[in-house]
Amino acid sequence: MPDSPVLIVGAGPTGLTLALTLQRHGIEARVIDKLERPADLSKALAVWPASLEVLASLGMHDAFSQSATPLRSVTFGDGAKRLARVDMGEGIDSAYPQPILLPQSKTEHILHEQYVASGGRVERGVELVSLDEDGDAVTVTLRDAHGHEETTRVAWLVGADGARSTVRHALGIEFEGYTEPALFLLGDVHIDGGDLDRHSIHIWWHNGGTVALFPFEHDVWRIIVEREGSPQTAGDDSSADTPATLEELQQAMDRHGPPGTRLSQPAWLSSFRTNERLAVRYRGARVFLAGDAAHIHTPAGGQGMNTGIQDAFNLGWKLAYVLQNRGDAQTLLDSYEAERRPVGIQVIDHASRLMHMGMSRSALVRFVRDLAVTVLDHMPALQMRLRTEMSETDITYRTGPLLALAGDSRHFARGLPGTRARDVHWTDAADGTARTLWPSLSPALHTLVTFGEADDIAARAAPHTDAVQIVRLPGTGEHAERYGFEAPGFVLIRPDQVVALRGSAQDGFILDRYLERVVRMGSAPAA
Structure with a gap:
């Protein structure tokens, strides 16, 4: 038997988010970091709305908002002339639309304090020396700051150990890309x-x-x-x-x-x-890569740390389900790379375009850039596109075994399978209280939201109350329109705030299929 369920190598924002997510499922990971004390450099600064949604679900939104500088806008200028100003929180479809600026050292501090307060511990000055996967576990050798070595076995290992990842090197995974020549x-x-x-x-x-x-x-x-x-x-x-x-x-x-x-x-x-590199794969058999260990890019757009946080949130509930003998392990774990690696490609491409446009010395590029930014100041639609890209709320999963369970989904508008869930507001008929959906979402549970008369749908999920909570909403109103319902129906929201399914009240079969493959306890042998 393994000595630990999960070993997380790296106690930065990615590793700590993963550890906190596993904690919410009752799983205590072992977390190590070769640094004897947390880094005190500011590094990443921006925390975007999609990441704030994650952090809020883990109980930390107030801690972040009270410590940070609100990011209200991005201002462009040339010499003494201001060319454009884009308001960053305006119109973002999120429960937490206001991005913030906070040094990465403080982000790590808040995450660490939450983890320790919840009973976790980070072993500092401990580095991974080697790893060896087999069918049942991963055998690892660890070395502490005094040179003492330990050999132990873990069920799963996650490399969140940065761009020079020891875990990635041990797996022999190529880190494809290039280094920009400019200093x-x-x-x-x-x-x-x-x-x-x-x-x-x-x-x-x-x-x-x-x-x-x-x-x-x-x-x-x-x-x-x-x-x-x-x-x-x-x-x-x-x-x-x-x-x-x-x-x-x-x-x-x-x-x-x-x-x-x-x-x-x-x-x-x-x-x-700057480097722009992407791991050719995100996993071995029992080892996964997340954060900078899997993808790095220019700092333009400030999305590196955010992408790592969301990697961890995606992977965390899937690992937890497998460890709990819930669902089909292959379906769950294969979906991580299928969903997150395309996001890595997208983020790298976006950051590269921003850097090359913003820092170019070419006279032609500078002329086009000034013209484009001047136009931007007078085009609300273009400003909205920029805000949405930066917020990461439009990230969409288009492939993978979990998305396949949703059936035919060739369209990816918000609220459909593969997209981030949308918050909704409604009035509780029982007591007249104004309510919103987002505070009800849990990083440890799926959330089945029914609209109107959908008792059969709710009854199908009832046997799985240990993993699925049910929120019943009226069938009409702005909240129903937000998800495109004119008749009774439902959406199933994953623990990572992504829509898993959407269907009418007659589509109970797709819910049954998903619950069988993903949620039901003991539906597949424990991995």
């Missing part, structure tokens, strides 16, 4: 002057260069700029060995950024090249 400078600094809105990201270009500014805590800003003289094609570059300085960043701001700004008190100065 970028990064600084977390105080900025005075410039009339900068502290609730806005500022993307500014002038004199052939671009500066990106991200606000967080007090008067501290993250500044990213391409180093002057940085190569545009692959090759040797001696400037990579030259440390970034505050003076160099100030020169870049003076040349390319909003006028009248003064930088001071640097907390972090660094230089970096």
